[in-house]
Amino acid sequence: MRIGELAEAVGVTTRAVRHYHHLGLLPEPERRANGYRDYTLRHAVVLARIRRLTELGLGLAEVRDVLADDAGKDLVEVLTELDEDLARQESAIRERRARLRTLLDAEALPAEGPVSPELAALFARTAPLSDSPMAVKDREVLALIETAAPPEERERLMAVVGAALESPESVARANEAYALLDELVDVDPGDPRVEAAARRLAECTPRELLPEGAAIDHDSSFLRALYADFAPAQAEAIRRALRILTDARTDGATDGTTDGTTDEEGAR
Numbered sequence: 001m002r003i004g005e006l007a008e009a010v011g012v013t014t015r016a017v018r019h020y021h022h023l024g025l026l027p028e029p030e031r032r033a034n035g036y037r038d039y040t041l042r043h044a045v046v047l048a049r050i051r052r053l054t055e056l057g058l059g060l061a062e063v064r065d066v067l068a069d070d071a072g073k074d075l076v077e078v079l080t081e082l083d084e085d086l087a088r089q090e091s092a093i094r095e096r097r098a099r100l101r102t103l104l105d106a107e108a109l110p111a112e113g114p115v116s117p118e119l120a121a122l123f124a125r126t127a128p129l130s131d132s133p134m135a136v137k138d139r140e141v142l143a144l145i146e147t148a149a150p151p152e153e154r155e156r157l158m159a160v161v162g163a164a165l166e167s168p169e170s171v172a173r174a175n176e177a178y179a180l181l182d183e184l185v186d187v188d189p190g191d192p193r194v195e196a197a198a199r200r201l202a203e204c205t206p207r208e209l210l211p212e213g214a215a216i217d218h219d220s221s222f223l224r225a226l227y228a229d230f231a232p233a234q235a236e237a238i239r240r241a242l243r244i245l246t247d248a249r250t251d252g253a254t255d256g257t258t259d260g261t262t263d264e265e266g267a268r
Helices: 003-010 014-023 041-056 060-067 075-105 117-125 127-131 133-148 151-164 168-182 192-203 221-228 232-255
Strands: none
Touching (some): 014 041, 060 075, 075 117, 117 133, 133 151, 192 232
16 A cells, blocks of 8 residues: 555545654555555554544553553553543533633623632622722732632632622722822822822731732832833832831731831831
């Protein structure tokens, strides 16, 4: 058989046959005097087995292990591992579909979506905050953190934020902080309103959001990108609020107090 006849007989492409030759999965036959490869029934049997294994989901490296005489794994072991991997994928797909169903069943999807059902519920509960440009950015950052954080840390952060915005009073305080920050768009970073906004932001920000026992690196790539997304005075207010929170946490750990403020010199 020629390569085209072999490929047609097994139901693959000639390109696939050449690729299997290149990877060493399918031995190359001897060539006739006219230069054409002469494929035998044995080549068709091996090629058909390669097709069956790949259709089961095996990668070509795993197919090589199965076909090799000195393979460290037999076919049963390889197929067992494949079955376990498919079971994990099946579980992940079920979880994703459940999340999609929760989002689709919601009355309205948030502009930042898709997000987790937990964060979508938080956004729905604090919907009045979306009137503030600063609130919109804050929601975008929350969606970013939820996406990028490891699962355990994401769960912890969402629980902290949810608890912090549970009452109408806490929502009102957050609204006030957003309003103060919105006013800083065209303000000089040295304006006294920057300090007022920083203190109010620190008051309504749970200390648990900060990494436990670790100093905040304001020159980190993430924080530099965060500050750059705001007007200079807004970025300065956020920077000061973080310093107030870290100073308060340090003071609280030292003397047992929970006061969330510090003097202006320390905030700077």
